[in-house]
Structure formats: structure tokens, C-alpha cells
Amino acid sequence: xxxxxxxxxxxxxxxxxxxxxxxxxxxxxxxxxxxxxxxxxxxxxxxxxxxxxxxxxxxxxxxxxxxxxxxxxxxxxxxxxxxxxxxxxxxxxxxxxxxxxxxxxxxxxxxxxxxxxxxxxxxxxxxxxxxxxxxxxxxxxxxxxxxxxxxxxxxxxxxxxxxxxxxxxxxxxxxxxxxxxxxxxxxxxxxxxxxxxxxxxxxxxxxxxxxxxxxxxxxxxxxxxxxxxxxxxxxxxxxxxxxxxxxxxxxxxxxxxxxxxxxxxxxxxxxxxxxxxxxxxxxxxxxxxxxxxxxxxxxxxxxxxxxxxxxxxxxxxxxxxxxxxxxxxxxxxxxxxxxxxxxxxxxxxxxxxxxxxxxxxxxxxxxxxxxxxxxxxxxxxxxxxxxxxxxxxxxxxxxxxxxxxxxxxxxxxxxxxxxxxxxxxxxxxxxxxxxxxxxxxxxxxxxxxxxxxxxxxxxxxxxxxxxxxxxxxxxxxxxxxxxxxxxxxxxxxxxxxxxxxxxxxxxxxxxxxxxxxxxxxxxxxxxxxxxxxxxxxxxx
Amino acid sequence: xxxxxxxxxxxxxxxxxxxxxxxxxxxxxxxxxxxxxxxxxxxxxxxxxxxxxxxxxxxxxxxxxxxxxxxxxxxxxxxxxxxxxxxxxxxxxxxxxxx
Numbered sequence: 312x313x314x315x316x317x318x319x320x321x322x323x324x325x326x327x328x329x330x331x332x333x334x335x336x337x338x339x340x341x342x343x344x345x346x347x348x349x350x351x352x353x354x355x356x357x358x359x360x361x362x363x364x365x366x367x368x369x370x371x372x373x374x375x376x377x378x379x380x381x382x383x384x385x386x387x388x389x390x391x392x393x394x395x396x397x398x399x400x401x402x403x404x405x406x407x408x409x410x411x412x413x414x415x416x417x418x419x420x421x422x423x424x425x426x427x428x429x430x431x432x433x434x435x436x437x438x439x440x441x442x443x444x445x446x447x448x449x450x451x452x453x454x455x456x457x458x459x460x461x462x463x464x465x466x467x468x469x470x471x472x473x474x475x476x477x478x479x480x481x482x483x484x485x486x487x488x489x490x491x492x493x494x495x496x497x498x499x500x501x502x503x504x505x506x507x508x509x510x511x512x513x514x515x516x517x518x519x520x521x522x523x524x525x526x527x528x529x530x531x532x533x534x535x536x537x538x539x540x541x542x543x544x545x546x547x548x549x550x551x552x553x554x555x556x557x558x559x560x561x562x563x564x565x566x567x568x569x570x571x572x573x574x575x576x577x578x579x580x581x582x583x584x585x586x587x588x589x590x591x592x593x594x595x596x597x598x599x600x601x602x603x604x605x606x607x608x609x610x611x612x613x614x615x616x617x618x619x620x621x622x623x624x625x626x627x628x629x630x631x632x633x634x635x636x637x638x639x640x641x642x643x644x645x646x647x648x649x650x651x652x653x654x655x656x657x658x659x660x661x662x663x664x665x666x667x668x669x670x671x672x673x674x675x676x677x678x679x680x681x682x683x684x685x686x687x688x689x690x691x692x693x694x695x696x697x698x699x700x701x702x703x704x705x706x707x708x709x710x711x712x713x714x715x716x717x718x719x720x721x722x723x724x725x726x727x728x729x730x731x732x733x734x735x736x737x738x739x740x741x742x743x744x745x746x747x748x749x750x751x752x753x754x755x756x757x758x759x760x761x762x763x764x765x766x767x768x769x770x771x772x773x774x775x776x777x778x779x780x781x782x783x784x785x786x787x788x789x790x791x792x793x794x795x796x797x798x799x800x801x802x803x804x805x806x807x808x809x810x811x812x813x814x815x816x817x818x819x820x821x822x823x824x825x826x827x828x829x830x831x832x833x834x835x836x837x838x839x840x841x842x843x844x845x846x847x848x849x850x851x
Numbered sequence: 852x853x854x855x856x857x858x859x860x861x862x863x864x865x866x867x868x869x870x871x872x873x874x875x876x877x878x879x880x881x882x883x884x885x886x887x888x889x890x891x892x893x894x895x896x897x898x899x900x901x902x903x904x905x906x907x908x909x910x911x912x913x914x915x916x917x918x919x920x921x922x923x924x925x926x927x928x929x930x931x932x933x934x935x936x937x938x939x940x941x942x943x944x945x946x947x948x949x950x
Contacts, residue, residue, distance in 0.1 A: 442936050482911050489918045493925050508947040510933050518881050522872050525888030529865050532892040536899035586948040
């Protein structure tokens with residue numbers, strides 16, 4: 312007879328406060344749906360979400376000083392500082408990931424809340440259960456009904472993302488992956504216009520996502536069969552000790568990688584991205600293209616650097632191949648796209664490839680030199696974080712612009728409809744131009760800093776030839792963005808297409824994303840220095 | 852009995868699920884295939900829990916069941932909504948989004 316030993320964990324609630332605040336606000340949001348007058352729900356939910364996110368940001372920053380490299384005690388040989396809760400690890404990268412996720416979710420939720428650009432209602436359907444084109448749908452629309460549940464759904468998804476970045480236990484990661492995904496499937500189905508396409512996107516996302524999480528789980532189960540433990544420390548220990556069958560390890564490793572590569576949108580698990588990005592409501596597309604990618608990349612990094620670190624030589628070639636395939640496919644197929652949202656989807660696939668270059672590079676900056684001084688070199692984790700921040704700012708800026716371009720009251724995402732808009736609305740052209748230049752990685756934008764740091768880290772990790780391939784492919788990718796720039800500025804405007812005047816929420820998103828892109832591009836020092844000091848996983 | 856046989860059976864179940872997912876065209880069958888993949892993982896968890904002499908795997912199986920139930924709620928509601936709009940659950944008829 313075997314007994315399960317259960318010891319109540321000591322929970323440091325202050326450290327977990329950001330996560331608890333977000334999850335609590337999501338639960339509160341469900342109650343708001345039940346008890347608050349219908350006419351006020353949208354406002355109440357918006358306020359609740361924004362306050363909760365700002366509160367969580369404050370809670371992260373309040374803990375900030377206690378993470379990262381202990382500057383003051385460097386001489387005593389103390390290294391990284393973090394808080395190990397067993398299956399959840401709150402260390403420097405977790406804090407950075409949380410801050411990034413909270414910031415980008417805040418911007419996305421402002422796009423959720425925007426009403427003035429859509430003619431007085433939100434971008435979401437009035438009655439999700441009604442058949443598209445039916446009378447009950449028309450009645451719900453004329454009664455000005457709205458689904459304010461989108462805010463708690465997004466917060467639940469965010470809670471899953473936060474748990475995923477902190478989780479150092481395969482089971483916790485699996486559960487977090489599902490908490491992250493399930494609300495997103497629902498959100499993808501809620502577009503106000505083109506509802507059939509939106510539902511189709513949700514179904515595709517759901518079916519492929521369910522298969523991917525099935526693969527992740529089976530891989531996790533095989534790794535448990537291999538090592539006898541779910542936590543990453545025990546997994547790493549089993550590989551060092553060399554017990555267990557190598558086949559279980561390799562199969563498990565491949566399957567968990569497949570599950571996470573799906574979420575990142577890397578080849579060969581990328582097919583869902585263009586359809587889902589195109590069909591989902593644009594604010595949701597912005598949210599999932601940025602926040603999901605941040606969360607999944609951090610989970611991938613922690614799982615492979617901490618849990619599967621000893622099998623480094625086994626998984627590195629996998630990521631090298633995936634990186635090359637992802638960059639090449641995203642850049643080449645992106646060239647022929649005729650829809651702006653699909654184009655941005657392929658752009659996000661290409662960026663997943665560049666991120667994988669950094670993952671494969673696996674360069675850990677030596678945190679403490681022999682003489683006790685701290686090196687501020689950027690390791691893979693820190694450089695990929697820089698990249699994600701740059702990618703997130705630029706991508707959210709682009710999707711905020713997508714919500715504004717409309718014809719006959721609907722978003723016009725056809726590339727032809729965008730012709731000349733940069734000339735007729737110079738501010739719109741400026742926002743798009745800055746975001747696209749950053750996505751292309753042109754100097755003086757954040758995208759350039761991100762690419763540079765990731766490539767340098769991969770080069771230091773010994774993959775100089777992969778970096779050369781990546782540079783060539785990033786030149787190909789530049790063509791994709793310049794094609795859109797050419798459409799925006801060098802073609803005559805189409806009649807019937809208008810750029811809506813953004814409401815206050817969208818103005819904030821546009822301003823902050825452009826500000827972020829320019830600030831990190833022109834003065835990258837503070838960001839990279841900050842990341843260098845906290846950007847390495849604490850191994851339990 | 853050789854505990855490795857459970858792993859072999861689980862691998863077969865998982866493969867059946869994966870192949871079913873790839874070749875079948877009905878959304879409900881695809882969904883059932885993914886559930887089969889989850890249950891294959893459950894078999895691995897429970898059997899290797901016995902091999903390793905730890906109950907962690909059996910506890911994990913409960914988590915998986917709860918997650919699978921939550922997935923059913925979201926998945927079936929999506930499939931039903933689409934069926935009501937289109938009178939079909941074939942994934943081949945879903946072709947509004949193309950590039």
C-alpha cells in the first residue's frame with residue numbers, strides 16, 4: 312500500500328498577490344454579470360478589469376527589489392534570488408513575464424472596451440447563442456445588448472498565462488495551459504460582424520488546441536513515467552542520474568515541445584494562426600497574438616532550460632530546425648497575403664521563428680564573475696524578453712489600427728482597401744509606419760533592439776550559422792512589411808474606406824504602443840539593463 | 852504482468868486518437884479523438900504511478916478528468932452553435948477563412 316503524503320504548503324500570499332488579484336477580479340466579474348444592471352455592466356466590467364490589472368502591476372512592482380541579482384551581496388557569492396513554492400516559482404523571469412503580460416493585457420482590454428469606433432457598441436456580438444442572421448440576433452442588436460463577459464474571460468485567460476509562466480511542474484503547466492486556452496476559444500467566437508467566420512475560427516482553434524494540449528499532456532505523462540516526478544527539478548535530476556528509458560524521455564520531450572510550439576505558432580504547428588487571427592474579433596486577435604505568445608515562450612524556456620536542461624543536446628537540433636522552418640515559411644508565405652490580419656498572422660509566425668533562434672541558442676549569461684562583479688550580458692531569457700516586448704508593442708499598435716479601418720460599418724481588412732490611407736490620414740500612416748518598421752527590425756525601433764539581442768545571445772551560444780540564416784530571412788521578412796507600407800503610402804486611396812476617429816481607449820493604446828516602440832528603440836539601455844539583472848531562471 | 856505493456860497500450864490509444872484526428876472530418880469525431888488522447892495519457896499516469904510507487908500520477912489523472920470535462924463544455928457549445936447555424940458538423944464545410 313502506498314500512501315500519499317500531503318503537507319500543507321506555506322503560502323506567501325504577498326508574492327502571489329498579482330496572480331490572486333487577477334483571478335479574484337475574474338471571479339468578481341462573473342458575479343457582476345449576475346447582479347449588476349445590464350446597462351451598466353460594460354462600464355463596471357471595464358473599470359473592474361482596469362483597476363485589477365493596475366493593482367496587479369503595483370503588486371509586482373512592490374515586490375520588485377527582492378528579485379534578480381543581489382547587487383548588494385555580490386561579494387558574498389549570493390546569486391539569483393527567487394521564491395520557490397514547490398510547483399510554482401516566483402523569480403526574476405516570472406516577475407518580468409507577469410509585468411509584460413499585465414501591460415499588454417491592459418492595452419488589449421482597452422481595445423475590448425472601445426465602443427466609439429464601432430458605432431456605439433463593442434466589437435463583440437450582441438447575442439453569441441443566436442444563429443447568425445436570425446431574428447433573435449437582430450432583436451438583441453436593436454436592444455443594444457452586449458456581452459460584457461469578455462472581460463472576465465480575458466482575465467481568466469490572463470490568470471492561466473501568469474500561472475503558466477510561473478509553473479515549474481508539468482501538471483501545473485498543463486492545467487495553466489488549459490485555463491489560458493479555454494476562454495480564448497470562446498472569445499474567438501464572439502465577433503459582431505462576419506459571425507460565421509468567427510465561429511469557424513473558434514472551432515478550428517479549439518480542435519487544434521485540444522489536440523495540442525492532448526500532445527502536451529501525453530508528453531508530460533511520458534516524462535512522469537520516465538522520471539517519476541512532475542516537478543522540473545526532479546525531471547532534471549532523473550536525466551543527470553540517467554535512470555529510466557531514453558525512449559520515454561525523447562518521446563515525452565518531443566510531445567511537450569509540440570504542445571508548446573502550437574501555442575507559439577511555430578512550424579509545423581502554425582496552420583491555425585492565419586485562420587484564427589482573421590476570424591476572431593480584432594481586439595481578441597491582438598490579445599492572443601501578444602499575450603499568448605509571451606506566456607507560451609516563457610513556459611517553453613522554463614521547461615526546456617530548467618526541466619530538460621540536461622538533455623540539451625537532444626532538443627537543440629529540434630529547435631534549430633523548427634526555427635529555420637518557421638522563419639522561412641512565415642516570411643515567404645507572408646509575401647502573398649492579401650488580407651492585413653492574415654499578413655500580421657504570418658508576421659507573428661515569422662517572429663516565433665526568430666524567438667526560437669534565441670531558444671535554440673540557450674546562452675546563459677554568467678551571472679556572477681569570479682571576482683564578484685555582476686556581468687550585465689543578456690542571456691537567452693533576457694534577450695527573448697526584450698524581443699517579446701518589442702514584438703508586443705508593434706503588434707498591438709498594428710491591430711489597434713486594424714480596428715479603425717472600416718467600410719460600411721465593418722472592418723475592412725482587405726489589403727486593397729488600405730491603399731493610400733497613410734497619405735489621407737498622416738497620423739494613421741505614422742503609427743502604422745513605426746509599428747511596421749519595428750516588426751521589420753529597422754534600427755532606431757524596438758524591433759531592431761530585440762532582434763539584435765536575440766541574435767547576439769544565439770551567437771554567443773555557439774549557433775553563429777543559424778544567426779546568419781536568421782539575418783538573411785529577416786531581410787526577406789522586411790519585404791512583407793514594406794509591401795504594406797507601399798500600399799499605405801504609394802497607392803491612390805479607395806473610395807468608401809474610412810479611418811475612424813479613435814476613441815479615448817484606442818488613442819491610449821496607439822500612443823503607448825508607439826511610445827514603447829520608439830522609447831525602447833532609441834534608448835534601449837534601461838530596459839536591457841533591467842532584464843540583464845533579473846533575466847535568468849532560478850533553478851530549484 | 853509487465854508494466855511496460857500498459858505504456859504500449861497507451862501509445863496505441865494515443866496513436867489511434869491522433870490518426871483519427873488527422874483523417875476524420877466530423878468535428879464531433881475529431882473531438883472524441885482528442886479525448887482519447889487525454890485518456891491514453893491517463894493510462895500512462897496511473898500505470899507509471901504504480902511502477903514508480905508514488906500516488907502523484909493517480910492524483911494527476913483526476914486533474915486531467917476535470918480539465919477534459921471543462922474542455923467538453925467549451926467544445927460542445929462551440930460545435931452546437933456551429934451546427935445550428937450551418938446544419939453540419941463537417942470540418943470540410945468550414946471554409947470561409949482562406950488565404
